[in-house]
Amino acid sequence: MENKLRVAAYARVSTEKDDQANSLDSQKSYFANYISNQRNMELSKVYFDEGISGTQTGKRAGFNQMIQDALSGKFKLILTKEVSRFARNTVDTLSYTRKLKEAGVGVIFTIDNIDTRDSDGELRLTIMASLAQEESRKTSERVKWGQRRRMEQGVVFGRDMLGYTVKNGILSINPEEVPVVKAIFHKYTNEGKGTHVIARELIEEGLRPKRISQWSNTVILRVLRNEKYVGDLCQKKTFTPDYLTHKKKYNRGNEEKIYIKDHHEAIIDRDLWNRTQTELKRRSPSDIQKSRHSNRYWCSGKICCGECDSRFVSRTKKLTTGTYKAWRCYRAANHGILKTDADGKEIGCNNHSINERALLVCMKYCVNLICQNQKQLRREILSDIQAVCGEQAPAIDEAKIRQKIDAIEEKKRKCVDAMLEGMLTREELKKQTEWYDDELSRLHSLIAENEQNYKQYSRQKEQMADLEKMLDEILSFNEENETLYREILEKIVVYRESERGCSRLVVWLKSLPFGIRLKIKSTGKGEDYHTEILKSEFIE
16 A cells, blocks of 8 residues: 655634635635545644734744644655745745754645645745745735824724723623712822822722723822823824834824824823823923922931931821920831840830921031032022923924824825825815824924023023022022922931930031031920030031
């Protein structure tokens, strides 16, 4: 009996649509008939993949199993109709066929009439694989062009989200989740709660987010920043730089985003939305502003305990004589005096608290002590003021905006050509032109706004002269100034003094290579409270 060559076949379709499924069945029947007409061939197995792109082999289970079986010696020949069915990536095509050839397994592309066992098989395969890859690139560009046109027409590309469902490219409100969305915005903007607190409260209320296991501050921030809740639609937030890998990346100016205002029914009114975005910006500002907002008081996080290295925390009391504000070691505030707990660990601290007013007296004294460095201090503070106020020309690139205007005008002309060629209907042309006109109006508004900003910038330069004058008045050190102290204070270390009413501090100011050690004594209460500097010295 003649030994027949064991043969496998590979079929692939790139989508899961019904008509493509029929194409897969057609490919299977084709191989069965092809092998039955060959006397020396015996079908081992038909491998296939459905709904998988040909540009990647990593996710093609059928393809990978076939390669594994071929290398294991289960068959000596693979049949596939075309190079584009095998792979649309030239590198993958050549890599796998060479690996198979080394293992004694050939590949026949029946329609392309290529047999890798022939002497010229690889040359012809290289040409056909390159053509298949180029066709894949063109297809990718056509798909991206079509998707962009549909996005510009308002078709939604995406999945369901909290508060909305997406079906056939249309966003629809999910009434059951609307209260959750509104609660998040209300808690953050109107009640001033943080994202961690909001997440915890939603968990405690038993509310579950969509598609994820639990609430977190990241999820809350994603909701607060999503423009869909105000009725707008921004698409192309991600893009695919390589049509071969299909990996998406965040679009940080790589491609032009598509933004449509008042696209669908909103859950959050625009006033609340605008206030929320302002609040988000306020809570996440520049580094200089961030340090200010993160510290409630001028010395927050800057007072250390000289006994246990803990931070001092603020303690405020309402008294009949007024408000009493002091700072106390965190360990002392939570555990009292120094002692040993049941596990033998030391807890608490014996350090004393220190009055806020005493700290202000010490700061004023130190600033006056180093007033000979006033010019340097003035330069540093003025630099900070300029950073916060943003004394710089507007960053909008007017030339780039005008380039966008020219590009849109060109797109409008191309749409007219597309209508004349029958690619667009008159109604589609009308809608597309209206969208372009709106975008042109927006860009012209940006140019007008930019010109207004330049006027504002000129006025701001004049205001800086007034700010410098005010700064000179502040640096006269005639009175306590918490804003100034916040900027120049590095830290204060507080040590315990056994003498009643006395404290010992070391004050470190920014940009100075030395600290100032102070011994102070505070007496009296209320309006009669008084702090005296008993001793001071510089230390390295």
